[in-house]
Amino acid sequence: MTAKGKALPRLDLPPLRQVGRPLRRVDALGKAVGTTVYAGDFTMPDMLHAKVFRSSEPSAHIKQLNVNKARALPGVACVLTADDLPDGKLITDMPGQTGQERRKESDAPVLAARGVRFVGEPIALVAAETLAIAEQALKLIEIEYEVLPGVFDPLEAIKPGAPIIHKPDNIVASWKIRKGNAEAGLAAADLIVENTFRVPFIDHAYIEPEAGVAWMDDQDVINIRVCTQVVEHFRSIAQAVGVPHNKVHVRGTMIGGGFGGKEDITVEIFLALLTKETRRPVRLAYTREESILAHSKRHPFIITHRTGVKNNGRITGAKINMISDSGAYPYLSPYVLLYATVTSCGPYRIDNLTVDSVSVATNNPFASAFRGFGGAQAAVAYEQQMDEMAKALAMDPLELRKINYLKTGDFNAIGQQIKSAIWLEEEATQALAALGKKESVSDDAIKIGQGFATTMQSYGRIMWFHDTSRSWVGIEQDGTIVVRCGAPDLGAGQANSLCLIAAEVLGVSLTDVTFYNSDSAVTPLAGTTTATRQLYMSGNATLKAAKMVREVLLDRAAQHFREKPNNLDLADNKVFIKSDPQQWLSLADLSKMCAVDGLKLQHLALFAAPFADKLNPENLQGDIFPDFTFSAHAIEVAVDTKTGEITVLKSVGCHDVGRAINPIAVEGQIQGGSAQGIGYALMEEVQVRDGVTRTPSLSEFLIPTAKDLPTTRAIILESGTGVGPFGAKGIGEPALTPAAPAVANAVANAIGVRIHNLPLTPERVLAALDRAKRG
Amino acid sequence: MKAKAITLNVNGRRHQVTLFPNVTLLEALRDLNYTDVKNGCEKGDCGACAVELNGRIINSCLVLAWQADGARILTNAGLGTMESPHPLQEAFADAGAVQCGYCTSGMIIAAKALLDENPNPSETEIREAISGNLCRCTGYSQIINAVQMTAEKMMQQKAQE
Ligand code: FES
Numbered sequence: 028m029t030a031k032g033k034a035l036p037r038l039d040l041p042p043l044r045q046v047g048r049p050l051r052r053v054d055a056l057g058k059a060v061g062t063t064v065y066a067g068d069f070t071m072p073d074m075l076h077a078k079v080f081r082s083s084e085p086s087a088h089i090k091q092l093n094v095n096k097a098r099a100l101p102g103v104a105c106v107l108t109a110d111d112l113p114d115g116k117l118i119t120d121m122p123g124q125t126g127q128e129r130r131k132e133s134d135a136p137v138l139a140a141r142g143v144r145f146v147g148e149p150i151a152l153v154a155a156e157t158l159a160i161a162e163q164a165l166k167l168i169e170i171e172y173e174v175l176p177g178v179f180d181p182l183e184a185i186k187p188g189a190p191i192i193h194k195p196d197n198i199v200a201s202w203k204i205r206k207g208n209a210e211a212g213l214a215a216a217d218l219i220v221e222n223t224f225r226v227p228f229i230d231h232a233y234i235e236p237e238a239g240v241a242w243m244d245d246q247d248v249i250n251i252r253v254c255t256q257v258v259e260h261f262r263s264i265a266q267a268v269g270v271p272h273n274k275v276h277v278r279g280t281m282i283g284g285g286f287g288g289k290e291d292i293t294v295e296i297f298l299a300l301l302t303k304e305t306r307r308p309v310r311l312a313y314t315r316e317e318s319i320l321a322h323s324k325r326h327p328f329i330i331t332h333r334t335g336v337k338n339n340g341r342i343t344g345a346k347i348n349m350i351s352d353s354g355a356y357p358y359l360s361p362y363v364l365l366y367a368t369v370t371s372c373g374p375y376r377i378d379n380l381t382v383d384s385v386s387v388a389t390n391n392p393f394a395s396a397f398r399g400f401g402g403a404q405a406a407v408a409y410e411q412q413m414d415e416m417a418k419a420l421a422m423d424p425l426e427l428r429k430i431n432y433l434k435t436g437d438f439n440a441i442g443q444q445i446k447s448a449i450w451l452e453e454e455a456t457q458a459l460a461a462l463g464k465k466e467s468v469s470d471d472a473i474k475i476g477q478g479f480a481t482t483m484q485s486y487g488r489i490m491w492f493h494d495t496s497r498s499w500v501g502i503e504q505d506g507t508i509v510v511r512c513g514a515p516d517l518g519a520g521q522a523n524s525l526c527l528i529a530a531e532v533l534g535v536s537l538t539d540v541t542f543y544n545s546d547s548a549v550t551p552l553a554g555t556t557t558a559t560r561q562l563y564m565s566g567n568a569t570l571k572a573a574k575m576v577r578e579v580l581l582d583r584a585a586q587h588f589r590e591k592p593n594n595l596d597l598a599d600n601k602v603f604i605k606s607d608p609q610q611w612l613s614l615a616d617l618s619k620m621c622a623v624d625g626l627k628l629q630h631l632a633l634f635a636a637p638f639a640d641k642l643n644p645e646n647l648q649g650d651i652f653p654d655f656t657f658s659a660h661a662i663e664v665a666v667d668t669k670t671g672e673i674t675v676l677k678s679v680g681c682h683d684v685g686r687a688i689n690p691i692a693v694e695g696q697i698q699g700g701s702a703q704g705i706g707y708a709l710m711e712e713v714q715v716r717d718g719v720t721r722t723p724s725l726s727e728f729l730i731p732t733a734k735d736l737p738t739t740r741a742i743i744l745e746s747g748t749g750v751g752p753f754g755a756k757g758i759g760e761p762a763l764t765p766a767a768p769a770v771a772n773a774v775a776n777a778i779g780v781r782i783h784n785l786p787l788t789p790e791r792v793l794a795a796l797d798r799a800k801r802g
Numbered sequence: 803m804k805a806k807a808i809t810l811n812v813n814g815r816r817h818q819v820t821l822f823p824n825v826t827l828l829e830a831l832r833d834l835n836y837t838d839v840k841n842g843c844e845k846g847d848c849g850a851c852a853v854e855l856n857g858r859i860i861n862s863c864l865v866l867a868w869q870a871d872g873a874r875i876l877t878n879a880g881l882g883t884m885e886s887p888h889p890l891q892e893a894f895a896d897a898g899a900v901q902c903g904y905c906t907s908g909m910i911i912a913a914k915a916l917l918d919e920n921p922n923p924s925e926t927e928i929r930e931a932i933s934g935n936l937c938r939c940t941g942y943s944q945i946i947n948a949v950q951m952t953a954e955k956m957m958q959q960k961a962q963e
């Protein structure tokens with residue numbers, strides 16, 4: 028259960044009435060009773076059913092594509108190929124969205140025209156009267172490939188002579204950090220430790236596969252009801268379909284999990300094209316297999332650390348090399364690589380640092396956003412490297428970290444000053460204390476190990492994206508509150524947090540707030556639900572809007588009571604005089620008074636993150652993120668040395684979240700995020716052989732079940748120093764990041780040898796034990 | 803293959819439908835707008851489509867609609883409503899067991915099946931009972947809390963009766 032921090036330097040947080048209390052989320056009951064309607068649940072009269080024809084080859088020239096038989100099948104309304112499209116590309120580089128980082132000519136086409144670059148690449152679209160007819164039509168599409176040599180390993184893809192996936196070469200992004208003098212730093216070291224770590228492709232495996240319904244309305248607007256993390260894709264969809272921006276309306280639904288996989292466009296453009304062509308409603312829902320083939324993956328990385336350290340534990344310098352596999356199209360690879368690069372050396376002060384990172388195109392499935400966004404991969408490497416250094420120095424792993432932790436006011440790897448609290452030492456200490464003593468076992472074959480990891484993960488987007496959010500708050504004449512904000516809700520409680528903030532500021536209970544969200548035309552645009560940004564961005568926008576409404580209410584009440592507004596407060600659906608709470612007026616009566624006077628009771632507020640200029644990619648020195656969340660996770664494992672099987676016995680996550688807006692939701696983020704981290708460490712891997720996904724189902728791509736995990740104890744600390752509302756920091760991604768390296772460190776502690784590649788499968792454990800035995 | 807008229811008794815309502823033999827119960831239920839029954843895989847891997855069939859929990863994607871002809875089918879939405887939720891639904895909402903909610907209906911059906919048989923389950927028994935239901939959001943702990951909370955509440959209620 029939740030524990031509060033002890034004896035920590037606390038800021039004076041304002042007295043809050045609802046924020047921080049474990050209230051039922053506004054969206055919870057509707058979901059619990061099965062009333063919430065998800066994207067795949069909508070149907071419309073006269074609706075067509077769509078299917079996508081996809082490539083079976085990872086690298087091929089399309090010699091011939093013939094859809095005539097499919098078109099002729101009775102019940103088929105339309106078949107579209109690249110020939111029928113306005114040269115559509117999946118372009119998402121929009122001001123405020125991303126930063127024009129992508130190389131020209133490497134954007135994914137909406138439908139492949141001349142060639143295909145990965146298995147599952149979309150080639151044609153079918154819409155038919157029934158799903159069965161659409162499926163039958165797919166079988167009638169005739170395609171002739173000329174198979175081309177492919178490349179499936181990023182290390183091969185950067186060699187001269189490798190097949191080129193996008194001209195001029197396979198390096199789709201690169202970043203460098205140049206800070207101090209890494210050579211000199213390494214030369215000054217007493218000891219140099221070098222390790223290479225690898226992590227695989229991972230699927231988001233949200234339980235809701237991608238789905239949507241689209242239709243044209245009486246203004247010729249293409250309406251798309253879809254589960255997406257980004258309703259602002261309406262502009263990219265419009266461009267791809269060839270209509271003005273204001274002719275696409277994305278109506279986001281409650282999302283059955285996203286984790287980054289519904290950040291890029293999925294079904295939207297296909298639906299828009301088909302409904303525009305047929306002028307009938309169209310539904311498209313992916314099967315699980317199609318979902319795994321069609322959407323992005325978490326990037327595999329190969330990360331090498333070469334770190335110099337003094338005998339006293341002080342790091343003198345480091346050289347870090349990162350290679351990520353972007354798969355066939357870059358999507359968000361440049362930014363994922365940037366995040367990984369920025370956090371490559373972790374929350375440690377290293378004055379002499381060189382980092383070289385590249386993202387490489389291959390004929391594998393494409394990789395893009397996934398909770399952690401490069402920061403998770405970086406952490407797997409830097410936290411294992413810290414433990415390896417501690418081992419080489421025969422030093423306690425926490426002692427070594429303490430000597431090197433960043434402190435508030437320090438400058439990180441990119442020379443950005445950290446102004447918020449950095450409570451890593453406290454977090455690690457508390458997490459380890461909660462873990463307690465190692466379990467003892469009588470069986471000699473079972474080895475128990477403990478390990479931990481401490482990490483940093485940004486929240487809020489890259490500052491050169493110039494991120495903004497808007498939120499609208501209004502009070503009704505009966506004193507109830509409406510919040511309208513475009514923020515999509517992934518299930519993490521984004522909408523609830525906004526309601527809670529409005530309830531707090533306006534003195535009503537959470538059940539008095541109704542929200543409308545995730546609509547590109549009707550709710551104010553709030554930006555993406557990605558990058559752990561919604562509480563920070565839309566939370567601040569909602570706070571601002573609610574405060575504007577509060578001011579109007581207090582001014583009017585001040586007149587009524589002949590008091591200064593400062594002497595009044597709002598709580599329990601009333602306005603009252605602070606010094607004499609018996610004198611009160613209901614919010615309903617107050618808002619009616621305001622209405623009579625024609626006062627403005629609805630306010631739209633814009634919150635802008637701090638903007639910065641793009642950094643020089645050759646050294647990356649400057650400010651990139653609004654702030655970071657600092658976290659610790661500790662794990663105890665039992666390793667069966669006979670079978671290689673690993674059991675996680677105990678798990679503790681300790682995070683300074685700045686301010687827990689809803690502690691149950693924060694605990695849920697820590698438990699759910701760490702479950703994904705533990706899965707990452709132990710079992711998850713999308714296996715791709717020669718470009719073919721070998722694990723296209725949830726019985727092949729395994730995620731943790733209830734039997735695979737212990738309860739993660741969540742220790743929530745509140746420094747109040749975040750840049751979110753009420754001093755909150757973000758927790759969505761940070762919850763995941765430290766768990767996987769903590770598991771890896773616990774396993775290494777148990778068996779005495781390091782396994783450098785995730786996942787830590789029984790085979791790898793046995794092989795490592797074998798290697799150790801043979802010396 | 804010929805279509806056949808069958809009767810599906812869902813949440814106390816009778817539906818006469820004419821279906822081909824290859825239609826799964828999941829498809830049939832969703833076509834009848836029981837959309838609380840979710841499609842997460844259609845292969846028996848995720849449990850999102852779980853319903854009760856004559857009192858036994860099954861994955862509706864693995865059962866053909868014809869096999870359910872005349873049977874009693876209970877979905878999560880049949881357990882309670884917004885105005886009068888089932889104790890499990892209430893506990894799920896209060897304990898944080900609902901994040902995205904996509905696994906929730908199947909989870910609640912699995913939890914109900916457990917509590918019907920074993921009103922006072924241990925944590926291990928709960929984990930076992932929901933191990934066929936995948937959740938990608940919660941890490942399961944708050945779901946387990948919700949089941950424990952419900953068990954306690956229901957036992958207290960029994961004791962008072
Ligand atoms: S949809 Fe039936 S088990 Fe997944």
Ligand code: FES
Pocket residue numbers: 234283284518899900901902903904905906936937938939940
């Ligand atoms: S709450 Fe999202 S899958 Fe369980």
